[in-house]
Amino acid sequence: MARIVMKFGGTSMAGTERVRRVANIVRRQQAAGHEVAVVVSAMAGETDRLVNFCREANPVFDPAEYDVVVSSGEQVTAGLLALTLRALGCEARSWLGWQLPIRTFDSYSNAKIDSLDVEGLNASMAAGEIAVIPGFQGVSEEGRVTTMGRGGSDTTAVAIAAAIGAQRCDIYTDVDGVYTTDPRIVAKARKLKAVTYEEMLELASVGAKVLQTRSVGLAMKEGVRVQVLSSFIDDDATPADELPGTLIVDDSEMEEIRKAHGMERQVVTGIAHDKNEAKIILTRVPDKPGAVAHIFAPLAEASINVDMIIQNVGRDKGETDVTFTVPQNDLPRAQAILESKRDDIGYNRIITDNRIAKISVVGVGMKSHAGVAADMFRSLAERGINIQAISTSEIKVSVMIDEDETELAVRVLHTAYGLDASDEDA
Amino acid sequence: MARIVMKFGGTSMAGTERVRRVANIVRRQQAAGHEVAVVVSAMAGETDRLVNFCREANPVFDPAEYDVVVSSGEQVTAGLLALTLRALGCEARSWLGWQLPIRTFDSYSNAKIDSLDVEGLNASMAAGEIAVIPGFQGVSEEGRVTTMGRGGSDTTAVAIAAAIGAQRCDIYTDVDGVYTTDPRIVAKARKLKAVTYEEMLELASVGAKVLQTRSVGLAMKEGVRVQVLSSFIDDDATPADELPGTLIVDDSEMEEIRKAHGMERQVVTGIAHDKNEAKIILTRVPDKPGAVAHIFAPLAEASINVDMIIQNVGRDKGETDVTFTVPQNDLPRAQAILESKRDDIGYNRIITDNRIAKISVVGVGMKSHAGVAADMFRSLAERGINIQAISTSEIKVSVMIDEDETELAVRVLHTAYGLDASDEDA
Numbered sequence: 129m130a131r132i133v134m135k136f137g138g139t140s141m142a143g144t145e146r147v148r149r150v151a152n153i154v155r156r157q158q159a160a161g162h163e164v165a166v167v168v169s170a171m172a173g174e175t176d177r178l179v180n181f182c183r184e185a186n187p188v189f190d191p192a193e194y195d196v197v198v199s200s201g202e203q204v205t206a207g208l209l210a211l212t213l214r215a216l217g218c219e220a221r222s223w224l225g226w227q228l229p230i231r232t233f234d235s236y237s238n239a240k241i242d243s244l245d246v247e248g249l250n251a252s253m254a255a256g257e258i259a260v261i262p263g264f265q266g267v268s269e270e271g272r273v274t275t276m277g278r279g280g281s282d283t284t285a286v287a288i289a290a291a292i293g294a295q296r297c298d299i300y301t302d303v304d305g306v307y308t309t310d311p312r313i314v315a316k317a318r319k320l321k322a323v324t325y326e327e328m329l330e331l332a333s334v335g336a337k338v339l340q341t342r343s344v345g346l347a348m349k350e351g352v353r354v355q356v357l358s359s360f361i362d363d364d365a366t367p368a369d370e371l372p373g374t375l376i377v378d379d380s381e382m383e384e385i386r387k388a389h390g391m392e393r394q395v396v397t398g399i400a401h402d403k404n405e406a407k408i409i410l411t412r413v414p415d416k417p418g419a420v421a422h423i424f425a426p427l428a429e430a431s432i433n434v435d436m437i438i439q440n441v442g443r444d445k446g447e448t449d450v451t452f453t454v455p456q457n458d459l460p461r462a463q464a465i466l467e468s469k470r471d472d473i474g475y476n477r478i479i480t481d482n483r484i485a486k487i488s489v490v491g492v493g494m495k496s497h498a499g500v501a502a503d504m505f506r507s508l509a510e511r512g513i514n515i516q517a518i519s520t521s522e523i524k525v526s527v528m529i530d531e532d533e534t535e536l537a538v539r540v541l542h543t544a545y546g547l548d549a550s551d552e553d554a
Numbered sequence: 555m556a557r558i559v560m561k562f563g564g565t566s567m568a569g570t571e572r573v574r575r576v577a578n579i580v581r582r583q584q585a586a587g588h589e590v591a592v593v594v595s596a597m598a599g600e601t602d603r604l605v606n607f608c609r610e611a612n613p614v615f616d617p618a619e620y621d622v623v624v625s626s627g628e629q630v631t632a633g634l635l636a637l638t639l640r641a642l643g644c645e646a647r648s649w650l651g652w653q654l655p656i657r658t659f660d661s662y663s664n665a666k667i668d669s670l671d672v673e674g675l676n677a678s679m680a681a682g683e684i685a686v687i688p689g690f691q692g693v694s695e696e697g698r699v700t701t702m703g704r705g706g707s708d709t710t711a712v713a714i715a716a717a718i719g720a721q722r723c724d725i726y727t728d729v730d731g732v733y734t735t736d737p738r739i740v741a742k743a744r745k746l747k748a749v750t751y752e753e754m755l756e757l758a759s760v761g762a763k764v765l766q767t768r769s770v771g772l773a774m775k776e777g778v779r780v781q782v783l784s785s786f787i788d789d790d791a792t793p794a795d796e797l798p799g800t801l802i803v804d805d806s807e808m809e810e811i812r813k814a815h816g817m818e819r820q821v822v823t824g825i826a827h828d829k830n831e832a833k834i835i836l837t838r839v840p841d842k843p844g845a846v847a848h849i850f851a852p853l854a855e856a857s858i859n860v861d862m863i864i865q866n867v868g869r870d871k872g873e874t875d876v877t878f879t880v881p882q883n884d885l886p887r888a889q890a891i892l893e894s895k896r897d898d899i900g901y902n903r904i905i906t907d908n909r910i911a912k913i914s915v916v917g918v919g920m921k922s923h924a925g926v927a928a929d930m931f932r933s934l935a936e937r938g939i940n941i942q943a944i945s946t947s948e949i950k951v952s953v954m955i956d957e958d959e960t961e962l963a964v965r966v967l968h969t970a971y972g973l974d975a976s977d978e979d980a
Contacts, residue, residue, distance in 0.1 A: 144607055144610035144611050147611060148611075178630065181570055181630070181634055182633075182634070182637060184570035185570050185573060185574075185634045185635075185637040185638045185641065186637040186638060186640060186641035187641065188640075188641065190637050190640055192647070193633045193634075193636045193637045193640070193647070193648060194633070194637070195633075196629060196632065196633030196636070196648050196650070197629070197630050197633035197634055197637070199629075200626035200627075200629045200630050201626075203622060203623070203625075203626045203629070204604065204607070204623050204626050206622065207608075207619045207620070207621075207622030207623035208607055208608070208611045208619075208623055209611075210619045210622070211608055211611035211612040211616050211619045211620070211623070212611045212612060214612060214614075214616055214619070215611065215612035215613065215614065221618070221619070222619060222622050224622070224699070226652060227697060227698070271653060272653070273650070
């Protein structure tokens with residue numbers, strides 16, 4: 129017997145027929161002897177509908193009341209899943225964010241979990257009740273509803289798993305695991321049996337949108353083992369105790385899994401791409417101390433994430449071009465801020481371009497293996513793909529390229545690093 | 555300056571455009587110097603949508619989780635109205651049932667208000683904030699969401715008005731007041747300036763569905779002055795301090811209003827009709843002590859309301875026919891129960907008929923005026939309308955007739971009691 133947290137996303141909860149499917153998957157885990165807590169998202173499309181209502185009601189974003197409105201979507205699915213489980217003969221009850229409670233701090237609409245009280249939950253689960261918890265919601269210090277940002281249900285699930293000491297947190301979604309790259313681009317992409325937290329963080333943050341980044345960070349911090357798997361698998365074909373998805377674990381468990389399955393150690397685990405960035409070039413910025421701070425301080429104040437930064441050598445002495453990327457959504461805001469600071473910064477022109485893509489190769493193997501970046505640049509150069517910028521971390525190398533070359537670059541790198549599935553894998 | 559509670563029904567809240575209209579009506583009352591609390595229903599159709607989800611999830615009614623699901627509709631409109639008011643420059647915030655809290659007792663899905671904590675609400679209103687409260691919802695002793703039955707938002711509004719000592723509780727709905735009878739049947743029906751609580755109770759319970767009956771009972775008990783008025787009036791045409799709807803008050807204020815407006819004292823205030831009852835006849839029931847208890851005890855246990863009861867003299871000695879009415883919705887259930895008790899009761903046949911109507915004349919004037927019932931029977935007899943059963947209370951006489959004669963009977967009685975609007979009223 130183990131404790132398991134199961135989380136189901138909006139596609140899995142879209143309509144009472146799908147909720148019944150989810151209830152059957154949950155019942156199956158309970159029947160296998162596990163104590164189960166389930167975290168649910170709102171029905172697909174429902175959060176968007178509620179967000180639109182809020183926009184129509186008030187063009188100025190007003191986070192506290194926004195949270196009251198949008199949190200209702202998960203309240204509905206939590207109640208419906210509890211009802212459905214009870215219809216199947218299971219004991220089940222819902223626990224809303226304020227009922228546990230899940231205490232949060234920081235701002236409304238983007239709250240962070242402060243603490244979780246699971247005394248009641250533990251007792252209920254120990255008595256054989258399935259706990260159904262709406263994701264994405266909590267309660268503020270002043271006792272009002274908070275939400276944790278889009279995709280926050282993943283974080284709820286991981287936090288619950290940590291608090292109740294669950295053996296595993298299973299994230300059911302519309303893909304059946306984490307792949308070496310996007311299978312829509314590379315037919316020979318392979319599903320990974322396991323990745324490390326760090327790899328998952330890099331893969332998530334560069335566009336492999338399987339899990340909310342914050343949930344992976346929390347899982348790493350709390351040591352929660354996470355499995356990503358599909359809610360559309362055939363229930364009866366897989367034994368309840370098998371792990372059909374991708375496990376996200378720490379380095380030492382990764383090593384064990386590798387040995388247990390006789391898997392080779394790969395330098396690169398996966399290739400991610402991200403088309404949601406935009407490039408901004410400020411030309412002829414004075415090349416003197418403090419100039420760059422004038423550019424990035426106001427953007428940081430407006431909570432705009434700046435990613436890749438390059439300073440080109442200027443054509444004229446004492447001047448330089450500064451290039452950097454921001455999320456495409458933030459481009460109009462970033463542009464307005466930079467235009468209002470033109471005098472402070474002292475640039476000549478703003479040039480923007482959202483037809484760029486970021487391609488990243490990710491793998492813990494890089495820590496102990498040199499030359500990954502060099503291989504990447506050479507492989508791309510051989511196919512005539514121009515690199516506009518580069519950024520690196522300990523386990524990742526990213527390049528900025530023309531958006532039109534995204535698919536080509538991903539395929540070239542997938543093959544170059546030996547990630548293509550062999551015919552026997554297929 | 556006064557305190558006012560304003561309540562808006564589902565039709566008034568159907569969509570963000572209508573919510574904006576409501577926000578303007580609320581703002582106008584605040585601008586007139588009042589402290590305002592607003593109680594809202596879910597968007598028209600939303601509660602039905604949520605109830606259907608629950609039915610699909612679990613064919614067996616499961617009240618606690620049902621409440622979690624259906625209460626979300628009012629949570630959404632409360633948040634949206636707060637957002638809209640803030641967009642108009644008002645200070646406003648929502649207070650969910652568990653936040654005030656509105657403590658309830660008794661069963662889920664049909665909870666009754668036990669107590670209301672309004673300390674925070676009072677402070678917030680005194681500071682100039684408009685309070686927006688979702689109707690229909692509360693919190694149980696064990697800290698779970700409860701709802702108060704369909705139409706429960708009226709009761710929430712009256713309870714809030716009592717708790718904060720409001721001068722008036724304005725119920726905005728899709729009709730502009732309480733009429734002498736249904737204006738769709740009698741073109742010359744007049745809007746009443748005021749009715750007493752007792753009259754409203756009788757009018758509501760016999761089918762003039764303007765207010766939830768329970769809310770009127772609570773208003774009477776707590777002495778809350780209620781006004782029923784339309785949310786679709788032209789805001790700017792009516793001064794904010796005028797009372798365009800129908801006031802529901804106690805007998806002494808009714809008397810004052812009558813005198814102030816030089817209104818004649820009427821014996822009959824209004825005529826109500828109700829087509830939602832069904833008739834059941836059990837033939838040849840043994841005419842002995844305890845026989846009737848065998849019929850009505852099992853129906854009462856199943857919470858089926860029996861209204862009119864008549865015992866006909868039997869054709870054979872020692873036997874009698876028993877006729878009574880139940881709500882049409884409960885007819886199949888009542889029939890099944892009676893059939894299962896056939897041996898205990900010892901009747902011969904069950905005959906059912908849902909093509910009946912109940913017509914009632916209501917008025918506090920009856921208390922001091924004899925002959926109302928006799929006038930009623932004579933007026934109906936003159937037009938050949940057959941009376942199948944009769945029931946009376948201190949301020950009401952009801953008759954059961956053939957459903958096809960409903961409109962005719964209402965018109966005949968409306969004229970007979972001098973309720974038709976004169977040409978100068980029109």
